[in-house]
Amino acid sequence: MHVAHLLSLSVPVLFCACDESETSPGTSASDTSIEADADTDTDTDTDTDTDTDTDTDVDTDADVDADTGIDPSLIVFEEDFESTAVGSEPAGWDNFVGWVVNNGNNNQGASVYAVVDDDRAEEGSHSLHVVGGSNPAMITKTLPDALSRVYVRAWVWSSEQLGQSPGRNHETLIALRASSGSASNEVRFGEIKGVIGTNEVPTDDISPKYEAWGRGPIISPDGWRCIEVAFLADRSPHEVRAWADGVMVHEITSEDDWNNRVLGDEFLDGKFGEIVIGWHSFSNLSNEVWFDDVVVATDRIGC
Numbered sequence: 494m495h496v497a498h499l500l501s502l503s504v505p506v507l508f509c510a511c512d513e514s515e516t517s518p519g520t521s522a523s524d525t526s527i528e529a530d531a532d533t534d535t536d537t538d539t540d541t542d543t544d545t546d547t548d549t550d551v552d553t554d555a556d557v558d559a560d561t562g563i564d565p566s567l568i569v570f571e572e573d574f575e576s577t578a579v580g581s582e583p584a585g586w587d588n589f590v591g592w593v594v595n596n597g598n599n600n601q602g603a604s605v606y607a608v609v610d611d612d613r614a615e616e617g618s619h620s621l622h623v624v625g626g627s628n629p630a631m632i633t634k635t636l637p638d639a640l641s642r643v644y645v646r647a648w649v650w651s652s653e654q655l656g657q658s659p660g661r662n663h664e665t666l667i668a669l670r671a672s673s674g675s676a677s678n679e680v681r682f683g684e685i686k687g688v689i690g691t692n693e694v695p696t697d698d699i700s701p702k703y704e705a706w707g708r709g710p711i712i713s714p715d716g717w718r719c720i721e722v723a724f725l726a727d728r729s730p731h732e733v734r735a736w737a738d739g740v741m742v743h744e745i746t747s748e749d750d751w752n753n754r755v756l757g758d759e760f761l762d763g764k765f766g767e768i769v770i771g772w773h774s775f776s777n778l779s780n781e782v783w784f785d786d787v788v789v790a791t792d793r794i795g796c
Contacts, residue, residue, distance in 0.1 A: 561794050569643065570634065571788040574619040577609040582632060587673060589631040594674040605630040607771050615648035615717045615785040623771045626779035631771025633673065640765045641727040646794035647720050647770060650783040654714045658687040659707030662776040668769035669724045680764055682722045682735055689743045691733050693760055698753045700745050710742045719796035730758035739796055
């Protein structure tokens, strides 16, 4: 199990209605420092309601995966990039670079790329190195049929801060896509309107709402951060949840969490085609990002 890195978060009351009792399977509440805004009162009442969602429960009597600490039968796939040669893509993945599926010009000499290098790694010596902007730089992997929930865990090093970035549009870090190359039919987690959030296309609805834009928590740049995203269609309404270093930074649990409210309760239907990681900016924001120790599972993985 990894030791969670520190993440500085600023959490205005209007943004986060999160249940912080749902902690990472391998992370205690003391693993992460939270820095509150000076104008925001922090509720220190520890007598909070317990989340009845048991997604984070792990059977401690079962065999567990050495890297993740969860039951191996819950893991859909994992990738640590260690067996991939520098300058190459990991086996079993496709690239989505410059709007092209399996772009043959995906290399470090190109203006955008997503290949493995040994510049830095959260663990081991290799990680996925992504340089992207308005032209996407991503890798994708097909999901098995009949999934209705997936949890994605990745260690991420971003050169750009996410959150508290007024003036930005949409930035994608991790996505759930309907089918290969269908960037116009996906649910995107990253940043929307300068706040950590979600964008769904083709409706182009976004969450959180207007009042939180340019505010909320941050994912700090220039360090390894444990990012977890859950896409949950095994309940109604469907949900999206996200954590950074074990602290919830974003959630969609009702239709009212969407800004435009044009989506129904079942907005994830038809979206479980492939997992996407990388960088795609709809703000013309270039970024350099590294990903390491990626795990996709049917239950929460933790850090």
